Each structure stands twice: as C-alpha cells, then as structure tokens.
Amino acid sequence: MVSLKPVADCPPNAAFFDAYYAAQDGKPDQISNAICITEVRQDVSLVVRIVSTVGNYDYIIDWNFKPSGSIKLGVSCAYIYIYIYDRLG
Numbered sequence: 001m002v003s004l005k006p007v008a009d010c011p012p013n014a015a016f017f018d019a020y021y022a023a024q025d026g027k028p029d030q031i032s033n034a035i036c037i038t039e040v041r042q043d044v045s046l047v048v049r050i051v052s053t054v055g056n057y058d059y060i061i062d063w064n065f066k067p068s069g070s071i072k073l074g075v076s077c078a079y080i081y082i083y084i085y086d087r088l089g
Contacts, residue, residue, distance in 0.1 A: 002053050003033045010036035010049060019050075043067065 001019055006012055019034035036049050046065040051058055057077050064072040 001031050001034045002051050002058075003031060004036050004049070004051060005033075009051060011038050014038035040064070045072075 001021070004010055004016065006014065006016070010016070014036040015038070016033040017035040017037070019031045020028045021031070023029040034050060038047050038049075039045070040047055044067055048063045048065070049060065051060050053059075057079055060074075060076045060078065062074040062076075064074065066072065
C-alpha cells in the first residue's frame with residue numbers, strides 16, 4: 001500500500017485514513033493516507049480506494065457501495081515507466 005495524494009489519487013473532498021501492517025520485526029508500521037473514502041454523485045454511491053505498488057505497477061482497488069446494497073469491486077493497473085539513461089564509454 002502507498003500513501004494517496006489528494007486530487008491526484010482521490011477527489012479533494014475525500015476523507016483519508018491511515019493503515020497499519022506488521023513490519024518484518026513484528027511491530028506495527030503506519031502508512032498515512034492509505035485509504036480514501038468519497039461520495040460519487042451519479043447514484044450517490046460510496047467509494048473506498050486503496051493503491052498498492054508492486055514492482056513498476058500501481059494496482060488501484062475501488063469498492064463502490066451502492067444504495068441498493070450491492071457492492072461493485074473495481075481493480076485497475078497503472079504501469080510506472082522508469083527510463084534509466086545508460087551512457088557507455
């Protein structure tokens with residue numbers, strides 16, 4: 001999980017929450033702004049979002065809670081392109 005940035009990752013009116021996980025030594029480690037919750041106006045659904053980075057990919061997971069009681073899960077992937085200039089001799 002990574003820290004989310006207002007406006008870039010979630011709307012400016014989103015509420016942000018911290019997340020905790022067990023580090024290698026077993027002690028809790030905090031990730032600030034790891035979860036955002038926002039309201040979507042189309043059908044007034046509630047969206048909970050987290051982003052996990054694995055290698056060069058960001059995996060975005062959205063849970064949409066609908067007024068009807070249904071839950072829609074959305075997963076998307078964004079590739080992070082890193083260019084390293086290798087100057088030979």
